[in-house]
Amino acid sequence: MGLLRKIRTTGRVAEPAPPRPEAEQPLAAGELRGSVQVRCVDAGSCNGCEIEIAAAFNPLYDAERYGARLVASPRHADVALVTGPVTRNMAEPLRRTVAAMGEPKLVVAVGDCAIDCGEFAGGYGVEGAVADVLPVDLAVPGCPPEPDQIVAALRRVTGR
Amino acid sequence: MSAAVGYAAVAGQVVVVGAGAPLLTGWMRQVRARLEGRAGAGVLQPWRDTRKLLRKEPVTPVGTGPAFRAAPALLVATTVVAAALVPLLSTDTPVSSHADLIVVVSLIALGTLALALAGLDTGTAFGGMGASREMTVAALVEPTILLSVFALSIPAGTTNIPAIVTGAVHEPARLTSPAGLLATAALAVAVLAETGRIPVDNPSTHLELTMIHEAMVLEYAGPDLALVELGSQLRLTLLLGLLSSLFVPWGIATSASWAGLAVALVLFAAKLVLLGAVLAAAEVFWAKVRLFRVPELLAGSFLLAVLAVASSYFLSGAS
Known part of the structure; x- marks a missing residue:
């Protein structure tokens, strides 16, 4: 019953949807039409970006409402x-993961490290940025990027 | 005239279950999202997902055989046949004499088996694990479904589902008898387990180690995945429809008339919307039980079904 009261008093926590991002939809995303299934791959991150991605799917930002x-x-x-x-x-597992996806597929690089290796550039265990391993369709800069920016990137893909 | 209404009823059942299944899933996700304080993706989202998946490139993993390729079509086909047989809209259809309880349960079990074989066929660790779990659950669920409907078939004197439903419409006291109530509870738990809902399985989990149904379908992609998802949505709709037909049979057309069919259609949709909302709301309050405790839960529901059969036999007297 405590949960029922909590649901009633909390109501809706999802923030009002910001306007649709102006930027153009990536070419491969045109066929998806409002439905995008996302697979996260941690290629060597410090987990900061993972926390922000998890936040993008929480009730407050609710990326699920855009499909x-x-x-x-x-x-x-x-x-x-x-x-x-x-x-x-992680270079080979990343290549295999993307190879296992059916067309049309997109690769979204999230965070400064994924774009240009960030803090870890030149490290002995680092193969390179995501673009050195795979063609990247969309990049979300930031260290870590805010959930808003991740949601905006996903909205560019879903087109909603 | 009456034959035309009967065929329309069968076609109506298949179309309503087929078109309504993604909407029911979308509706349940939406109810759940609202209770969690989310905005939700909208009732039409499962339709968008299906449309997108049908256009995606089909992927056949290396080393998979006929079991993997045939399973999605078999799953959908068995469910559609079962949807045509079960009296969801009308008990007076051209196929109602074939709508035997054992046939319907076997059709559902055949779909489960096809998917379990497909899970094994992929040869991945999670596929085999999911298949073994699914068969464990199925072995406990199918007898429960059979027994709980047998409890209702004893007063009707037949295992023909339309005859059971007609009997319950004319004699509502059968449903409020101890046997009817026990059978309702047993069948409700069995339906939750068979459709892979909380507390037995979590349909939206991302953790492979906790998966049952999802683990078997990890390797499907594109149109095959669309069929598998549609199949599991169809099964949810069909089993909730069967539950409502057996225990809230009012409104189902018992004679061949267009007006009766229209009323049945509206009431069937209303029952499913209500049942879906109740199930989605209940899932917010429940947690998934540990896998090792699932057999206890299912054995409990089997016990209720046995009690229902016993009380149905003894309380209905010597008749």
């Missing part, structure tokens, strides 16, 4: 959300 959903298998996914600099051990 994005996290899934458990790359076979189900349209978008690979890659975080962190690509470490030597």
Whole structure:
């Protein structure tokens, strides 16, 4: 009963939807039309970006309302959300994960590390940025990026 | 004339279950999202997902055989046949004499088996694990479904589902008898387990180690995945529809008339919307039980079904 009271008093916590991002939809995303399944790949991140991605799907930011959903298998996914600099051990798993996805597929690099290795550039275990391993369709800068920016990037993909 | 109404009823059942299943899933997700304080993706989201998946590239993993490829079609086909047989809108259809309880339960079990074989066929660790769990659950659930409907078939004197439903419409006291109430509780738990809902399985989990149904379908992609998802949505709609037909049979057309069919259609949709909202709300309050405690839960529901059969036998007297 405590939970019932909590639900009643809390009501809706999702913030009003910000206006749709102006930027153009990536080419491959045109066929998805409002439904995007997302698979997260941590290629060597410090987990800061993972926390922000988790926040983007919480009730407050509610990325699910724009048609994005996290899934458990790359076979189900349209978008690979890659975080962190690509470490030597994760380069091959990352390639295989993206290879397992059916067309049309997109790779979204989340965070400064995924874009240009950030703090970890030149580290002995770092293979390179995500773009050195795979073609990247969309990048979300920030260290870590705010959930708002992740949601905006996902909205550019879903087109909602 | 009456034959035309009967065929329309069968076609109506298939179309309503087919088109309504994604909407019911979307509705349940929406109810759940609102209770969690979210805005929700909208009732139409499962339709968008299906449309997108149908356009995606089909992927056949290396090393998979016929079991993997045939399972999605088999799952949808068995469920559609069961949806045509079960008296969801009308008990007076051209196929109602074939709508035997054992046939319907076997059709549902065949779909489960096809998917479990597909899970094994992928040869992945999680596929095999999901298949083994699914068969464990299925072995406990199918007898419960059979027994709880047998409890209702004893007063009707037949295992023909339309005859059971017609009997309950004309004699509502059968449903409020101890046997009817026990059978309702047993079948409700069995339906939750069979459709992979909380507390037995979590349909939206991302953790492979806790998966049952999801673990078997990890390797499906594109159109095959669309069929698998549609199949599990159809099964949820069909089993909730069966539950409502057996225990809230009012409104189902018992004679061949267009007006009766229209009323049945509206009431069926209303019952499913209500049942879906109740189930979605209940899932917010429940947690998934540990896998090792699932057999205890299902054994409990089996016990209720046995009690229902016993009380139905003894309380209905020597008749």
